[in-house]
Amino acid sequence: MIGTSQRRCKTTWCSWAFVALAVAITLAASSSSAADYKAALLLPGSINDQSWNADGYAGLTKIKELGFETAYTENVDAADHVDAMRDYARRGFNIIIGHSGRFLTAEERVGAEFPNVQFITAAGSAGFGKNVSSIDFNNRHFACLIGYLAAKMSKTGKIGGVYGLEGLPTTIDHVGSFRICAKKARPNIQVTVLYISDMEDAASAKEAAFSLIAAGADVVAGQLNAAQTGLIQAAKEKNVFVTGRSYGQTAISPENVLTNIIEKWPEMYAAAAEDVKAGKLSGAFRVYGLDTPDATGAALGYLPDVPYNKAVPASVIAELDDVKQQIASGAIKIEPTREDARGGR
Amino acid sequence: MDSAVLDFLAATIRIATPLMLAAMGGIISERAGVFAVGLEGMMLAGAFGAAAGTFLTGSTAIGIASSIGCGALVGLTVAVVAVRFRADQMVTGLAANALVAGLTSFLLRGVIGHGRTPVIHTALLDPWPVPGLSAIPVIGSLLFQQPPLTYLAFTATVPLYWFLVNSHAGLLLRAAGENPAAAYSVGANPAKIRTVATIAGAAITGLGGAVLVLQQVGTFSDGMTGGRGFLALAAIIVGRWMPFGTMAACLVFGAAEAMHLWVQVLGLPVSSYIVQMLPYLLALAVLAAWGRSVVMPAAIGVAYGDPDRS
Numbered sequence: 001m002i003g004t005s006q007r008r009c010k011t012t013w014c015s016w017a018f019v020a021l022a023v024a025i026t027l028a029a030s031s032s033s034a035a036d037y038k039a040a041l042l043l044p045g046s047i048n049d050q051s052w053n054a055d056g057y058a059g060l061t062k063i064k065e066l067g068f069e070t071a072y073t074e075n076v077d078a079a080d081h082v083d084a085m086r087d088y089a090r091r092g093f094n095i096i097i098g099h100s101g102r103f104l105t106a107e108e109r110v111g112a113e114f115p116n117v118q119f120i121t122a123a124g125s126a127g128f129g130k131n132v133s134s135i136d137f138n139n140r141h142f143a144c145l146i147g148y149l150a151a152k153m154s155k156t157g158k159i160g161g162v163y164g165l166e167g168l169p170t171t172i173d174h175v176g177s178f179r180i181c182a183k184k185a186r187p188n189i190q191v192t193v194l195y196i197s198d199m200e201d202a203a204s205a206k207e208a209a210f211s212l213i214a215a216g217a218d219v220v221a222g223q224l225n226a227a228q229t230g231l232i233q234a235a236k237e238k239n240v241f242v243t244g245r246s247y248g249q250t251a252i253s254p255e256n257v258l259t260n261i262i263e264k265w266p267e268m269y270a271a272a273a274e275d276v277k278a279g280k281l282s283g284a285f286r287v288y289g290l291d292t293p294d295a296t297g298a299a300l301g302y303l304p305d306v307p308y309n310k311a312v313p314a315s316v317i318a319e320l321d322d323v324k325q326q327i328a329s330g331a332i333k334i335e336p337t338r339e340d341a342r343g344g345r
Numbered sequence: 346m347d348s349a350v351l352d353f354l355a356a357t358i359r360i361a362t363p364l365m366l367a368a369m370g371g372i373i374s375e376r377a378g379v380f381a382v383g384l385e386g387m388m389l390a391g392a393f394g395a396a397a398g399t400f401l402t403g404s405t406a407i408g409i410a411s412s413i414g415c416g417a418l419v420g421l422t423v424a425v426v427a428v429r430f431r432a433d434q435m436v437t438g439l440a441a442n443a444l445v446a447g448l449t450s451f452l453l454r455g456v457i458g459h460g461r462t463p464v465i466h467t468a469l470l471d472p473w474p475v476p477g478l479s480a481i482p483v484i485g486s487l488l489f490q491q492p493p494l495t496y497l498a499f500t501a502t503v504p505l506y507w508f509l510v511n512s513h514a515g516l517l518l519r520a521a522g523e524n525p526a527a528a529y530s531v532g533a534n535p536a537k538i539r540t541v542a543t544i545a546g547a548a549i550t551g552l553g554g555a556v557l558v559l560q561q562v563g564t565f566s567d568g569m570t571g572g573r574g575f576l577a578l579a580a581i582i583v584g585r586w587m588p589f590g591t592m593a594a595c596l597v598f599g600a601a602e603a604m605h606l607w608v609q610v611l612g613l614p615v616s617s618y619i620v621q622m623l624p625y626l627l628a629l630a631v632l633a634a635w636g637r638s639v640v641m642p643a644a645i646g647v648a649y650g651d652p653d654r655s
Contacts, residue, residue, distance in 0.1 A: 046450070046567040048462035057462075074462070075450070075567055160610075166618065194609045197621045201571040202562035203363075204602070207356055211606040214352035226566040233469075233562055248464060344612030 037277060039063045039095040040088040041072040042081070044102060045200050049226035050248040052199075052263075056099035056122060059265030063095070063273045081106035089114040095276050097269065101125060101170050107132050118276045122265065125169040126285050133282040135268050137297030138289025139174040140334045141327050142261045143223075145300060146243050147181035148323055149258060149308075150219040151189045152316045153241050160192040160212030162222040162231055164199035166343065174223055176336020181323070192217060195343045198227065205230030213238045219258070232257065241311070250302055258309045262301040264288075271295060290328040353603055354487055358495065361599030363388070363556040365498040367577035368584070368591045369505055370416070370550030376509060376586055377542030378522035378535070378644045382438025383423050384550055385574025386445035390415040391551025393449040395558040396565030397457060399467040408467065409494075409555055416551015419445055420544040428539045431648035442574070450567045470494065470559050492560045494552060501549070502588040509588070518542055522642035525649040535649050553577070579628040583635065586642065594631075601627050 039060065047057040057072065064070045071093070076084050081103055088096050089110060097120045098107050104124040111119040111132035124134025150159045161178055165171045179191045192215065194208045205227035209220050213234065219241040222231045228245050229252070235242030236253035244250065244260040268288055275282060288297025300307050300320075308317060326332040367388050371381035391412040398404075398411025419441055427437040457463050473496070475489040509515040518538055520528035525535035553573070558565060576598055584591025605620045 046462060048453075048458075048464045049566060050464055166616075192610055192612070194606060195618075195621075197618075198571050200566060200568065202564065202566060202569065203557050204571070206561060207360060207603070208606050210356060210359075211352070211603070211610050214349065215610045226569070229564055229566075230562055252466065343609045343616070344614070 037067065037095070037273075038069045038071070038091075038093040039097065039273060040093045041070070041097045041099055042076045042084055042088075042103060043072060043074045044076060044100040045225045046074045047072070049200070049228070051228045051245040052225045053099065054246060054248075055263045055265045056097075059099075059122075059269035060097075062266035062270045066270060066273050066277070068095070068273060078102065082110055085110040085119070086113070089117050094118060095120065095273060097122060098124075101134075101165075101168055104134065116281075118272070118281050120269075120272055122268075123170045124285065127283040130283045131281045133272070134285040135272060136170060136285075136287050137263050137268070138287050138291075139170050140177040140336065141289040141291075142298050142300070143174040143177040144181035144184075144327065144332075144334050145320055145323060146221050146259075146261065147178035147191075148185040149300075149312070149316065149320060150178075150221050150241070150243070151182040151185035151191075152319070153258060153312065154186075154189065154217075154219045156216050156218045157186070157188065158190040158192070158216040159219040159221070160194065160209075160215075160217035162194045162196060162205055162208045162212070162220065162224060162227075164196055164224055164227070166195040166341075167338070172336055172338055172341040174341075176338075176340030177334045178221060179340050180334055180336060185319075190216075190345060192345050193341070193343050196224075196227070199225040200227055202227045202230035202233070206234045209234035209242075210238070213240055219243075223261070241309075247301065247303055254309075255311075257302065258312060259300045259302045259307060261298055263298045264296070267295050268297060290324055291330065293328070351483065351487060353600075353607060356603035356606070357596060357599040358487070358491070359561070359599075360602045361595040362495045362498045362560070363553040363573055364577045364580060364595040364598060365553070365592055366494070366501070366556060367550045367553035367574055368580045368595055369498075369501050369588060370546035370548070370553070371577055371581045372505065372509075372584075372586055372588060372591060373518070373546035373549070374420075374543045375581060375645055376522045376642055377518050377539045377546075378525060378642055378647065378649065379423070379427055379539050379543045380434040380438055380646050381546065381550075381578055381581065382435055383419060383441035383547070383574075384438075384577050385570055385572065386438075386442035387416045387419045387547040387550040388554040388557075388574045388577075389442075389449055389568065389570045390419045390445045391554025392558050392569055393445075393452065393554070393565055394551060395555035396465055396467055397452070399559065400457065400465045405468060405470055405559055408559060409552070412551045412555035412558075413548045414551075416554065417544050417548040419551075420547025423547070424540040424543040427648070428536055428543065431650055434646050434648075446568055449565075453565065453567075465564055467558060467563050469561075469563050494556045494560055497552070498556070499592070502592050506588045519642070521649075522645055525644055525647075539649070550574075550577075576625075576628065579632065582641070583628065583631045585635075585640075598628065 041060040043053045045053040095118045099122045101123040104121045107119040108128045119132045121134045123136045127133045209231045221243045232252045235256040241258045250257045288295045374381045394415030395408045395412035399408030426432045427434045470492040472490045479485045479489040517533045521535040521538040528535045580594035583594035
């Protein structure tokens with residue numbers, strides 16, 4: 001009896017040792033073949049959304065072209081933010097990017113534990129310490145242009161927007177600027193903003209757009225993830241104008257999409273990655289916009305090289321160019337408040 | 346009728362349709378004695394099936410068939426684990442939800458995207474106007490110019506009610522959920538009934554997912570059901586496990602969801618977070634008020650093995 005159990009123990013011990021050996025060999029093999037620099041991307045949704053998450057993945061692809069080994073995790077729930085980051089940091093990644101302002105709290109926490117790793121929050125709103133930074137395109141600038149365009153294109157005098165994450169600093173910037181500039185374009189325009197709870201739920205975004213359209217809106221804007229498709233579908237069915245977030249959304253309904261905010265995450269991520277390669281860590285919050293001409297962070301685009309739908313008159317395009325210049329020169333300053341970003345009218 | 350009211354009712358019907366199909370499937374399963382906690386997963390599988398089937402073949406008919414098949418497959422899994430092997434039904438249902446969430450994401454990338462995350466678009470089902478009836482002012486456009494699965498969701502309640510209440514097979518199904526030993530004593534096989542009911546219910550629930558893809562958004566995204574399966578589950582309880590009551594509950598939930606949008610459209614000074622809670626708050630309130638007085642199938646959740654087998 002005793003002999004058997006001892007033999008069993010030894011067998012177990014042996015198999016564990018074998019497993020450990022196998023793991024060690026795998027680790028050694030993988031670390032010897034690894035690139036010098038590694039970057040990881042955590043995404044709140046899935047990279048096929050033709051929207052926010054697709055932009056982030058394009059950014060990671062750009063980092064890969066710079067010689068980094070890259071990895072990514074999709075659909076990271078809030079409860080897993082910290083663990084996912086720690087995991088990548090322990091595995092020797094030099095850059096860990098959370099592709100949403102939602103990751104900022106976790107980055108601040110984990111960043112303090114791994115001072116040699118560069119943490120980046122996309123669309124964050126602050127930097128911490130020496131290695132936790134935020135980068136973003138200037139939501140104010142581009143949402144302003146969309147608001148201006150939407151107001152100019154409306155025949156009914158009513159426009160709407162569907163957004164998520166009410167109250168987040170970037171959301172206030174985006175939605176507030178949309179409303180402020182729509183009013184700048186047409187003081188008597190009626191702007192209705194709807195907040196929905198799930199940036200990935202296309203069916204509920206579509207319903208939100210339908211209710212805006214039913215209330216008279218003939219231009220619908222928005223800044224959602226997978227749910228953005230719902231806005232485009234609603235505009236297509238009811239034949240109103242809409243703005244999107246990728247050229248792919250133009251393809252869904254070329255007649256109805258006025259333009260898209262094309263975010264240049266590849267450009268912004270590449271700049272951050274180059275810094276890390278040069279040995280520079282950052283704890284700053286960097287915003288790219290019309291006033292940073294070397295890298296504007298985003299641009300309006302209907303198709304590559306075509307900024308607007310042909311339905312947009314030349315006079316409106318000229319006005320938009322003028323607004324752009326005034327934003328770039330600082331002649332127009334947009335400072336949205338919580339009130340400007342309120343839900344409803 | 347005011348056009349705003351019409352728009353509101355139309356939104357209510359659109360939001361309620363996927364819930365109704367999911368809930369009808371859930372009734373069949375719960376009446377037979379198997380908790381329908383896996384509705385969310387069955388619905389998501391149905392959505393995936395509809396998107397993949399339509400995308401790969403170009404035929405919405407095959408897409409619909411595939412949504413039924415994918416839903417049924419999840420039902421089969423639940424039935425094998427919970428009925429044949431008598432595992433805890435709550436845990437099995439939750440595990441099925443997690444399994445489907447991961448599996449659909451994986452299959453989307455692995456099978457359709459060949460390793461990448463693909464973007465897929467499907468055509469939407471056109472409305473089928475009912476000849477004659479669709480010309481009725483007001484009601485015609487609201488009720489008789491709907492896409493096919495919406496008609497199915499509304500009309501399915503009638504045969505389901507008849508089946509449960511008046512048919513012999515329905516009586517045996519309810520017996521399997523109320524008192525399986527009694528059902529066994531009259532020669533029925535409760536384990537078999539539960540298995541068939543779970544699979545059939547899951548197939549119908551899968552159609553609820555097809556509504557989201559083929560009538561609403563025309564694409565598949567990860568976790569796109571967004572908790573609708575759980576709302577359908579609540580509707581079953583509120584509707585007292587009967588088709589018409591459950592249909593009414595789904596419509597009330599749909600109305601609450603539509604209301605959340607309209608409160609914002611009308612610019613009432615309430616935080617969107619508060620308004621977004623409304624449908625769920627309503628469900629909780631109804632459950633708290635009625636939940637206890639409702640008689641749920643007596644043997645639901647209680648494993649009943651096949652005495653001949655064990």
